[in-house]
Amino acid sequence: MRTLISILIALVGTSSIAFAGNDWAETRNGGYVVLCPSQPAQVLDLYEAKNIHGLSLDSKASGNLEQHFSRLLSKIARLDAERALLYNTWFQDFFNEVQYISDSNFYPIPDVGYTVIAKNCRLELAIFQRAPSIFNKSRYRINQDLWQQLDEANKAALVLHELIYREYTTFGTGIDTSEPTRFLNAWVNSTEFESLDLQTYLTMLQEAQFKEFFYQDFRIDLGTWLPLTREWNRHFMTFHDSSHIRAARFSAVPLSAQEFLKPLQECLRSDVVELNGEVTFGRQANVEKLAVFFVKAPCLYKYNGTSGRYDIKSDKAILLNDGSYELSGLYNANDVLRVNEKTFIFSKETSQRARFLFDARGEVQKLFLENKACLTSNGHSIVVTSELAEVEFDMSAKKDLKIPFCLN
Template structure:
């Protein structure tokens, strides 16, 4: 009883190791027939016997005069027509097969119980012809073959055995994980028939799914995973979408050249057009390739991410990446990628990553008839191929100075009108003065905006620099400055909300947050910085002095400095065209140049 238990345990353990397909291995079998004297009369490869006798398949491995090597070439050529990546993998394994095989004579291979149910003719038996295992120790071989049986087989059986071992190597891999040779024998048999050559792509993928293999090729040889999700077919020969395999190469035909490529999937699936053409982006393994981009034959070279390409159904370029040279009316230089509409219009570019704002490799944009470097992440274009300057750093440089715009506004001629949320830099006004610009990142102010004249010089900007003319003094606080086309100061607005600016009217200096000037430098408007009882300021009119609120908006006649408009700080009697009149505190009043007052708003 104990002996029976021990024997059963050992048999169970042997089966468990055999099922693993790693240490014990899997292999091919032969139907061996012997005469009464136990002499071998015939040896037939079991996969072929099973196909003909059990499933009535008609095998065709080519002419009888072909060597087994030629027959194997024929079989792999069949596979290549419908599944190039699998054929390429099998050919690679076949190229090293004999180096990895050990042929033994005078010994029988230990039977591997991976065959499953079946039958053999009377007087014949099933013998282990080959064993395959993962090489683990020095001296081990991946394939061990019984040479005594091998020498008695015809070329069909030899070619069939080798194809069996190649299929089995895939089947028992970690990726596929099969533990016996049942599916391998069936797939080997089908591949050895003439009917296999006429099989549709859909039928072939159904065959692979039936035999529990996990990968296949869509039309064009594009590798797909058929085990993770449904394969969507347009018809028997064309797939619309399937699960992508991004790490397996395939042959990509372009302009009569064959390139090695991989899927550059942005999602889990690879997609195709109804015509069968690949819709997803491909990564090209090449140093360069010539592509038609915006009507020009363009040589695209490999970049940080290689060369990648996405096509429209008419095979025109939808997107190309790598290192793409462009030469347009308002843009030129080398970019990381271009996106083109179906109408052939440039929609978007992506920039290379340059950390140096003065890198000579930066592409250029034309503004005001001059070319300026540009950098950032991407740049969009309108239907006329004019840059839209959204969500990127526009890098304007002039006389060695630089400014970056996170958002820019342009007129219909492509001239820059405004730059918003820019970085610290330097720029010039029309009079040639260079100003240090301030961005919102250095101060807690949102929406800081820089504006330009048509010639590209500054018209409005933010700076920490001192601003001076005969009637203005400032200190180093952030301020908004606008200038006249001549470059003369037009207005200054302090953004620190403390007394850091004074403006002179009729020989008297007034503290102000805001001041506006004529082009000749005379004060036209003031906005004081103080309110309350200590914020009262006095201006002159032709009829005397008037007290106004210091933090209100005050206007003066530039040529005379007389008060033009203001808010009264207290009740006052003023001269009007109809005589004197008492005006209430906080009244908004305007004056004519002759000094007569007019009530605008009565509080």
Template sequence: MERGILAILLILGAAEVSLARSTEVGNGGDAVVCYKHIKPYVQLFDLYEGRVLRRHEVSYEFSKQADRAEAIFAKLEQLSALRAQAYRRAYAEFSKQANFLLGVHLPDVKDSNEVVLPKGCEIEQMIIQLKPQFPGDFKYIVDMTLWQRLDEVNRFAAILHEVIYSEALRYGAKDSRGVRYLNALINSKQFMSLSEEEFCTSLAAAGLPCNYQEEQ
């Protein structure tokens, strides 16, 4: 009996290690969930944080996802051409690499280190980015219930968060703060008037090089 219990404990321990490894730092997109408000809403945490902490007001000039992607990537190409090309490709591939699941609860990746939240709201894990290990594995796991509550501006920003994060991981990102900062800036009204020098400064603050380097 004791051997049987020990075997079970070892299996459970291995499963916990496996889960921890699958959700190591560098794998999460968070949503601000406000179901208790008079008008319940879900918003990408990046955009809320950028607006509240840094006054990066979200631009709604291009509210349709396809139009927004085209406008933002066109501006990004002026500031960082190789990065714009790589981000366009990754953005276009997201839907093929994502597994949208209903009726699930994604474990908190604990990479956000959030400072502020709206009263009556919570942070929930909306996307987990993983490194596929086996044939048929997806790169992204998405909580479909939360995803369906996002408007198209937030959906674009949620995908861009994952795209930026993929680059940040190559430079040793320990949490998502720099990714959220850069994502909120790119989705803000200020972005369209940024100079190349100003954008380079923002990249450095986020832990990324001015000159984009393709993954080897």
């Protein structure tokens, strides 16, 4: 897991600069405080927690800013250890990236979105974040006068607000306001968050357009932002109960899952593989099934086994719990497939799917076609015809395939 997280942190670090480093018109990058007469200054996120979301603020933490922030991280880590680790990594450098500005007013950033405050109160911008560039050497600019008016709990909440926002800018979404950032921050700072279950938490993340979540070392895809239609596409997710995911879509899987990924090592050559797929977990969070989709290019499997040789193009792999696995590929007209000592030639004009079942040793056992096949006169080639049919061939132990000869 540590290797996977370190890769994520490295990815996040470089992506942040690449995505937002020269974007001087960024949004969602301001943290506000609420100033009311005869009341202490309060971070907007905490003000909304009570007055909009009806939450009770957590008062268990005490001490300095670091102690309060540690309390917030421990609450996140209960449900989301990797996200807590990411925020903690950024926090370690936070005050090395700060520029304090005093005796000044920060010009408001139009990213607040919807909020409600009392008539006699006002909003003031307390912190502004922008990836370092020629316009600013420091990532964070803090209004020192407002900062000094905040207690330690509010300072910790304001820092967490900026780290949550930083995650947004790293991965990029279509949200133009800070409402999702404030919403999650409000919940983390509440007493209700301590009893929040995983299913509700992930629903929150999906609604707030967070892109990913790590579960059993799998990077679960929560959704995708579609820039052309400006829509957020939530990905499917099912649960055994409120604490255990049953099935979800993933975008990266570690090779540490050797019992499942060993058959695919010829195609997977890095510690974290950028893939699409679906994973099914058991009630004990064990992996029961994987469906891996090769989205950039089909995977070409070349293997010489005791039962023969195969050379297979695949865009999908389904790995089963007992170590056996299936490969599935789309074949176009004139594509050639070699399995054992047979050559399959696809003649249909449209794509046809072929599936292969392997045992745990990587030996091909069965071939499934969606079209009828016939044997050429020389007996060496098999033509897959355009006639639809579900056909199953036993390929184990070089058994003769019972296939009719093609009619001229």
